Amino acid sequence: MEITPSYYLVLAAMLFTIGAVGLLVRRNTLVMFMCVELMLNAANLTFVTFAKALDDIGGQVIVFFTLVVAAAEVAVGLAIIVAIFRRRQGVTADDIHALEG
């Protein structure tokens, strides 16, 4: 059985959906954060797939950038979550709605 780009794309779509649904249904900030990462990497997978299929190095280069930016974002995001955890017991997202209009 030949592994065509479609397999990778379907996998990426599944990963993205799991991430998106997870973001919507989970209340734990840490899990939501992981869901975001899942979606991000689903997108990365798509990039790599197309780079290979279209024989264009650009897609892979973008993935490198995305990874670096994601790493920085994780550092900041985790720091925020830790800071919230210190102030209040637990990191349930619904408890944090001070910015409502």
Add this chain to the structure above:
Amino acid sequence: MDAHDLLELIWIIPALPAAGAVVLLLFGRRLGEPTAGWLATALMALAFVGSVVAFVALLGLDEEERAVVSQGYTWIEAGGFAVDLRFLVDPLSVTMILFVTGVGTLIHLYSIGYMHGDARFSRFFAYLNLFAASMLVLVLGNSFLVTFLGWEGVGLCSYLLISFWFERNTAAVAGKKAFITNRVGDFGFMLAMFLIFEKLGTLDYAALGDGAQAARGSATAIALLLFVGAVGKSAQLPLHVWLPDAMEGPTPVSALIHAATMVTAGVFLVARAHVFFEMSDAAATTVAWVGVITALFAATVALVQNDIKRVLAYSTISQLGYMFLALGVGAYGAALFHMVTHAFFKALLFLAAGSVIHGLHDEQDMRRMGGLRRYMPITGAVFVVGWLSIAGVFPFSGFWSKDEILAKVWFDGQYALWVLGTVTAFLTAFYMTRQLRLVFAEPARWRDGSTPPLVVSGGADDEPLAEAVPAHHAGAAGEPHESPWTMTLPLAALALLAATGGFLNLPFADEGFELLTEWLHPVFADVEEIHPTSFLAGTLLSLVALAIALTGIAAARALYRRGLEPDGTDPGVRRLGAAAPVLEHAYYLDDALAAGVAGPGRRAAAVLADDVDARGVDGAVNGVAAGFRVLSSGLRRIQTGYVRNYALGLVFGTVVLLAWFGTRGMW
């Protein structure tokens, strides 16, 4: 350096007081009193010297060449419209600058004494200098627009100086009134300029020669519109209402601006643009009739005024009426002659009145004066000169100039105008004699407190004029005193001029004594002169005028022999009976204007402010704001603060976008 090169420097004359105004406005407070006053006076004196030089230089030219346009620069250029800022030096403008700077210097000197101790001493002189500069630009301008520049400048200075003591509400109101009333006249002036430009394509005075025939069709309209401007500036009916109220200003201002110079700008304008009045009989007739009716009207009102300055204010209106009468019959030389002599004797009378007010510690009601001859001998003596001059007694200046106007009117065949003018001459002699008797002759009434309360009538509001005068020279109310030399010296100089000014233009043309008319001849060369039918007729007319004047004086002397009646009433007012209140209120014209123009205007403003603005405009703005408040209070519920809501929104939006692009086939 020949005369032309010298006259190129004419710009220095207005520049001197203009520089003085700038310096005094910037550094006046530091210069302080009396340095600021002396600086202003010195600059005016220099300007006068410059004017004399210009006069001599112009005399050195041939008569046909006596119209020198100085080099300038293009001030405004827009399409086919170009106005150069240039000065025109001709006999008319030189006559004007000579007496503006001459009388101006004397009044500046006088002001040093009069304004002594005022908190805004230097500011006063800055305004005076600014006024002089504007007036000089007005008379020297080479086009209607440059004249208009000065015209507006003197209007501004008039406003600033009338309301100089703005702490007093009446002064502030009078300043505004003068400014706004003048604005009506300015509107006429502007419309006239538009028409002239439309017809002639230029506003230069040089175009007013033969080329002005191109505007013959519109001559009446142009002339009448110019006359509207003149009526506003020169306080003729019906725009005279601001001048009596303008007496709220310091007395030197009344003398300089509201008697000698600014109010004659209208006369100057008509004389300068005489070509239009020559083309239109209707306009000239209007000018003559407005002039003579104003003269008569103001003279009757002056009969019963009690404020020393208000009498002189109405007298000024009346005398200006004479000038317009002369302009209307085409006797331009006579009009300018009267303008010059009037500047001398009316400035003298005003300054003498200021000296009286000063000496009596800000008393202005003639009913509380009397007997001042003994306490103020110099002021009394010069006032007598001014009185004889304005009453038209031989050989004082007013006799010659007023007689010339009336003679020209007679020889022009305008007998109705002549009768009205002669009646006015009688009234003039009468009210001036009344004033002299009440102020200077015994008995003194300033000591007893039994006089009626001082109420000034005919003004914007019946408030005592002399009340709440700023303490610019508050002294203990004691004996009246003579004024300092800075005040009496100008008085003496003006008295000399008022006494001898008539010799400028003696009515003996054949012997070459009509100096002023001869001098002005190049300007009015196109005007057909009015010649006396015979020397005998002229002499008879003069004798009639003299007899009229003496009758007026005698009548007033008889009536005011003992000053006021024992019970404090005015014998003249008693004789007039029911007519007196009408005259006192100046025929209620002021009130009529207030009711007829200001009333509807105020009501319209109230409607605009309360209904249109507060309800309409504000309502629209507030309505928009209220609508957005409702909208946003609904929309803010979307902002829940829950991350999952936002995430759902994102997903939902993405799905919608994908669906949109998918269905449109835009992959």
